Amino acid sequence: MARVFRVGTRGSKLALAQTEWVINALREKSPDLKVEVTVIKTRGDIITDRPLREVTGKGFFVKEIEAALLRGEIDFAVHSLKDMPTELPDGLTIAALCNRVDPRDVLVVRGWNGNDEGLETVISLLPENPKVGTSSLRRQAQLKHNFPNWQLCELRGNVDTRLRKLDEGQYDAIVVAAAGLIRLGLQGRIACFLPVEVCCPAAGQGVLAVEARQGDEETLNLLKSVDEFSVRVEVEAERVVTKALGAGCHSAIGALAHLSGRELSLWVTVAEPNGEKIWRHLSKTTLPDDPSTWLDEAQKLGMESAKALLSEGAIVR
Incomplete structure (x- = not known):
């Protein structure tokens, strides 16, 4: 049987x-x-x-x-x-x-009926001091740094619960992972994708x-x-750098790797929880012809990125 x-x-x-x-x-x-x-x-x-x-x-x-x-x-x-x-x-x-589907974070706006727009356009349509919901310290720290006028509020629950709370008027907007909305066929709720320079996603997101x-x-x-080997290579770089930085489950650290052909890039952001200071690092490498070495190379890229950030004074809490 x-x-x-x-x-x-x-x-x-x-x-x-x-x-x-x-x-x-x-x-x-x-x-x-x-x-x-x-x-x-x-x-x-x-x-x-x-x-x-x-x-x-x-x-x-x-x-x-x-x-x-x-x-x-x-x-x-x-x-x-x-x-x-x-x-x-x-x-x-x-x-x-x-x-892996789109690893970025997105802004979902109450009453939004348009298509995905640019960040500046969407922000211009928000109230002056919008109430924005997110549960993640990583997101909160980066958003505090970039949008000090936003009122950042705690947001818990599954995707349906978060959208319901938004629609009920508890928030003007919420920040969630694009992947969850896409997997549920709810990508029409996305007002805009947040660039990695604004809100670097969590390692392994999507x-x-x-x-x-x-x-x-x-x-x-x-x-x-x-x-999927290509996903494994990206994830290796992302998880190695967060571990090397000493990140815990709730550290304000984002890491996003992207493999295109033999080019592997890694963007890492470390933020103080209060958003006052932020460190960003982008590194790239061309992988060897032999794919059997790529995971080792991804590890090296992650370690080098961590060392660069720590040498720049990045503080992980």
């Missing part, structure tokens, strides 16, 4: 859409694949009354799923990579990194991570079919 693979996921519309994408991609390679979806509630789903940076611990949106994976209750799990700490629990591995147990060769071989 063919094995039935059990996949774990959070229960939000976005998490389920991401899991469905992975299952469909796997079935393109293995049409007879049998999969059962197990929904697991995480600590991040339960704690909704305060910012997660005020709560001790890490891995708020993955820990319970990883525990189920280690117990053998599921065979693999689908996460948003940016929710995952850089250090994995012993016995687990990221078997596939895939389906990437799906498929996690499995080390040693489960059947599952690992299955998941290998959806792994």
Whole structure:
């Protein structure tokens, strides 16, 4: 009898859409694949009354799923990579990194009926001191620096909840990841994309991570079919630089790598939490002809970027 693979996921519309994408991609390679979806509630789903940076611990949106994976209750799990700490629990591995959609942050404006516009145009249409919602310290610090007149307010909840709070008038605008809106077919809500110079995204933003147990060769071989090497190279640079900078789950650090042909670029932003000071660094490298060296080269680029920022006085808190 063919094995039935059990996949774990959070229960939000976005998490389920991401899991469905992975299952469909796997079935393109293995049409007879049998999969059962197990929904697991995480600590991040339960704690909704305060910012997660005020709560001790890490891995708020993955820990319970990883525990189920280690117990053998599921065979693999689908996460948003940016929710995952850089250090994995012993016995687990990221078997596939895939389906990176636009990694940028976006501005969603209440009552917006236009198409995606330039940032200056959208800002000119906001109230004088707009109430802008975001839950991320990284976003808040960069936005405080660039838009000191904005009233930045806490915003928690899944994509639907955040949009509902906006539409109810609790905010004039909100800042969220483009990827979540795109995956849910809600890209029409985007008023404008935020340039990386204005709001550098979190490392791994827009990437799906498929996690499995080390040693489960059947599952690992299955998941290998959806792994995307180019995404893995970008993510390697992003996660290495954040780790080298000593970034925690709630540090105000953004990192975005882009691989085009053999050209790998890495943009990194470090901000003081209050937004008073900000450090930015852009580095580029041409990768060797041999792709087997590219992950090592991505690591080097990340380390060099971290050293450059620290030498410039960047403070990570």
